[in-house]
Amino acid sequence: MTTKNKISAEQHLLNRIVAFKKTAWFPVVENKTGSVLTSKFSGIPLLNENETWPKCGSCHQEMQLFVQLNASELPKEAQQAFGGGILQVFYCTNLEQTDKNSECDAYYPFANSALLRILDPAKLVAKTLNSSPVINAFEEKVIVGWKAIDDYPNPEELDELGVELSDAESELLYEQDYPKSGDKLLGWPAWIQGIEYPDCPDCGDRMKLIFQLDSEDNLDYMFGDSGIAHVTQCEKHPDKLAIAWACC
Ligand SMILES: [Zn+2]
Numbered sequence: 001m002t003t004k005n006k007i008s009a010e011q012h013l014l015n016r017i018v019a020f021k022k023t024a025w026f027p028v029v030e031n032k033t034g035s036v037l038t039s040k041f042s043g044i045p046l047l048n049e050n051e052t053w054p055k056c057g058s059c060h061q062e063m064q065l066f067v068q069l070n071a072s073e074l075p076k077e078a079q080q081a082f083g084g085g086i087l088q089v090f091y092c093t094n095l096e097q098t099d100k101n102s103e104c105d106a107y108y109p110f111a112n113s114a115l116l117r118i119l120d121p122a123k124l125v126a127k128t129l130n131s132s133p134v135i136n137a138f139e140e141k142v143i144v145g146w147k148a149i150d151d152y153p154n155p156e157e158l159d160e161l162g163v164e165l166s167d168a169e170s171e172l173l174y175e176q177d178y179p180k181s182g183d184k185l186l187g188w189p190a191w192i193q194g195i196e197y198p199d200c201p202d203c204g205d206r207m208k209l210i211f212q213l214d215s216e217d218n219l220d221y222m223f224g225d226s227g228i229a230h231v232t233q234c235e236k237h238p239d240k241l242a243i244a245w246a247c248c
Pocket residue numbers: 056057058059060061092093094103104105113
């Protein structure tokens with residue numbers, strides 16, 4: 001295919017699936033320390049004055065703060081991404097297999113080695129810690145802005161949505177990195193093993209993507225072998241949140 005023909009083939013494909021175009025948001029970060037209320041990767045999270053740092057339900061060590069998102073700091077178009085308040089994702093990266101049933105670094109949703117929650121900063125008294133108790137805590141990165149980017153579903157999801165792509169079209173989509181890899185807010189999940197939205201434990205509905213965490217993007221962490229993790233939420237039950245990942 002000539003370059004010109006390829007560009008028109010890409011345009012033709014994107015026009016065909018334009019109904020499923022979504023905006024994803026890439027975080028713009030700075031290596032610095034932010035307040036407990038700000039959006040960030042790692043660092044000190046918002047905690048209630050009487051609360052201790054969340055610990056892993058499996059190994060009982062303090063968990064890493066993967067990401068904290070303050071809804072009031074999100075782009076206007078994405079302000080309702082998860083309702084309001086401050087979303088926190090804690091995850092245990094402890095790989096030491098102390099026993100065979102260790103659930104740390106769990107790939108499946110609702111493991112007891114992760115904690116996801118939404119706090120209302122108006123309803124709690126914030127406490128500030130001087131340092132993180134997490135062993136080998138990741139470097140803190142404050143999210144200072146968001147960059148909008150078009151995103152499209154992968155061929156398998158398009159098929160579910162009633163659009164069947166040819167092999168050549170699937171390849172074109174893949175070459176353009178749709179769905180986008182990397183850490184992002186909203187958009188379409190870049191699935192590695194196929195469609196894996198968890199079901200809400202309360203109502204059974206398919207949960208929706210809030211945030212994608214890629215290996216070694218903003219967090220110096222690898223999910224298995226270059227895996228990608230997804231933070232999802234039930235639309236009807238905003239307190240039902242999950243993190244799950246897959247790799248090749
Ligand atoms: Zn653990």
